[in-house]
Amino acid sequence: MRGLLIAGLACALVAPAAMARSIPTSNQRPAPGNEEPQTPIALAGYNDHVNYELQCAGCHLGDGTGAKVSDVPKMKDFVGNFLKVEGGREFLIRVPGMSMSALNDAQLASLINWMMSPDGMAGASVPEHFKPFTTEEVAAIRHKAMLNLPGTRTELIAKMRDQGIEINDGMGD
Numbered sequence: 001m002r003g004l005l006i007a008g009l010a011c012a013l014v015a016p017a018a019m020a021r022s023i024p025t026s027n028q029r030p031a032p033g034n035e036e037p038q039t040p041i042a043l044a045g046y047n048d049h050v051n052y053e054l055q056c057a058g059c060h061l062g063d064g065t066g067a068k069v070s071d072v073p074k075m076k077d078f079v080g081n082f083l084k085v086e087g088g089r090e091f092l093i094r095v096p097g098m099s100m101s102a103l104n105d106a107q108l109a110s111l112i113n114w115m116m117s118p119d120g121m122a123g124a125s126v127p128e129h130f131k132p133f134t135t136e137e138v139a140a141i142r143h144k145a146m147l148n149l150p151g152t153r154t155e156l157i158a159k160m161r162d163q164g165i166e167i168n169d170g171m172g173d
């Protein structure tokens with residue numbers, strides 16, 4: 001019994017030290033050839049596709065299919081419909097994945113325009129007279145917090161239904 005107690009105590013004492021080993025020590029240095037500090041994505045100058053892969057595809061998947069299981073709506077062939085209803089244009093910029101991404105305003109404008117482009121993931125859902133987003137527009141919208149995202153989205157989807165738009169967002173049953 002006493003032995004067990006001592007062994008238990010020893011484990012408890014050793015465990016934090018074992019975990020601490022994964023925390024870098026102050027004298028830890030980058031591996032040879034890897035000394036350059038990483039360039040923040042907002043300064044890296046990647047194209048829209050790469051920015052999408054790095055900042056969005058983890059949730060939305062490479063082609064924007066999304067995943068109902070994690071509540072990520074389908075953007076492919078659908079997301080352009082938000083531009084057809086009042087408030088939808090702002091909504092696209094204010095969703096957290098967009099507004100809180102590490103991309104700067106110009107990169108976000110460029111990225112959403114790329115998604116809405118004729119060969120982009122939004123496909124035929126984009127309205128005929130799509131007006132591209134500007135950096136200034138994104139800058140003005142992105143910091144307006146959206147307090148009730150599900151409620152706002154439900155209203156926008158209802159407005160689409162009123163227009164006879166088929167709701168093919170991958171979230172239905």
Ligand code: HEC
Pocket residue numbers: 052055056057058059060070071072073074075079092095096097098101103111149153169
């Ligand atoms: C951590 C997961 C995650 C990341 C990363 C993410 N999103 Fe999202 N996105 C979601 C979810 C979940 C929703 C549904 C609304 C909500 O809950 O935010 C959504 C909604 C959206 C919408 C509105 C579409 C709709 O049908 O409601 C757009 C547009 C969008 N995201 C674009 C992007 C872009 C562009 C990026 C990259 C800059 C991005 N998201 C990054 C999870 C993510």
